[in-house]
Amino acid sequence: MKQLQLSKKLSLSLLVFTALLTTCQLSQASTPLPSAQTPTAKEGKIIGGAINCDRNRQQNGSRIDNDDDGILDECVIGNSALSEQTDETEAAETDEIRAKTPQEILNTLMQSLTKMTEGCNEATKVKAGVSYRICTINNEPVTASEALLEAGDGISFWFKNNKVVAIRYFHSGETLFFDDEKLIAKFPDEQQLLVNFTDEERHEAETLAKDGYQTIFQVFADEAK
Numbered sequence: 020m021k022q023l024q025l026s027k028k029l030s031l032s033l034l035v036f037t038a039l040l041t042t043c044q045l046s047q048a049s050t051p052l053p054s055a056q057t058p059t060a061k062e063g064k065i066i067g068g069a070i071n072c073d074r075n076r077q078q079n080g081s082r083i084d085n086d087d088d089g090i091l092d093e094c095v096i097g098n099s100a101l102s103e104q105t106d107e108t109e110a111a112e113t114d115e116i117r118a119k120t121p122q123e124i125l126n127t128l129m130q131s132l133t134k135m136t137e138g139c140n141e142a143t144k145v146k147a148g149v150s151y152r153i154c155t156i157n158n159e160p161v162t163a164s165e166a167l168l169e170a171g172d173g174i175s176f177w178f179k180n181n182k183v184v185a186i187r188y189f190h191s192g193e194t195l196f197f198d199d200e201k202l203i204a205k206f207p208d209e210q211q212l213l214v215n216f217t218d219e220e221r222h223e224a225e226t227l228a229k230d231g232y233q234t235i236f237q238v239f240a241d242e243a244k
Contacts, residue, residue, distance in 0.1 A: 121212035176232045183228040
């Protein structure tokens with residue numbers, strides 16, 4: 020029962036996070052979004068969560084797959100029928116999340132992060148016994164890390180639009196997930212999922228998400244001088 024309650028609280032944030040990752044994967048595939056269109060009589064299936072079709076900062080559009088091949092065919096600004104279908108899709112995704120264990124949810128998210136960074140351009144620097152790594156796509160960071168060479172201890176960051184979406188500590192495997200730099204989930208290990216945090220815990224995590232990678236970037240900036 021406790022796990023169901025945790026998953027229920029987390030479900031909306033995970034749906035948002037999954038939509039974020041899906042959007043990231045689409046952009047990194049260099050596939051431009053189709054122009055925003057009004058709904059047509061074409062039969063199609065909504066895939067993924069809501070998206071900003073017309074670049075008006077409102078997530079009121081739907082990705083439509085017209086031929087059931089799992090590939091985005093058009094981006095449609097929602098009407099009532101599309102909203103109902105979206106609601107049904109989100110409800111099904113929420114039920115699926117509730118049924119999963121913390122380990123399964125974490126594995127799914129980590130797989131998404133791996134896909135998000137596929138094909139990135141990697142650069143590595145070693146300085147004072149610490150290995151620094153940055154990987155970029157289209158000159159924007161998608162992941163960065165620092166690790167002690169002898170101990171193997173360190174930390175990794177994942178980015179979307181230059182904002183941290185996930186952090187993992189090497190020594191413990193503890194993993195944090197963020198939506199717009201706000202902490203939404205914490206996995207102390209593969210068996211635990213936390214979604215409620217004290218003000219101190221939230222402040223510490225969100226400060227790390229905003230500033231914790233600066234040392235890594237500075238190393239590469241110094242080398243470029």
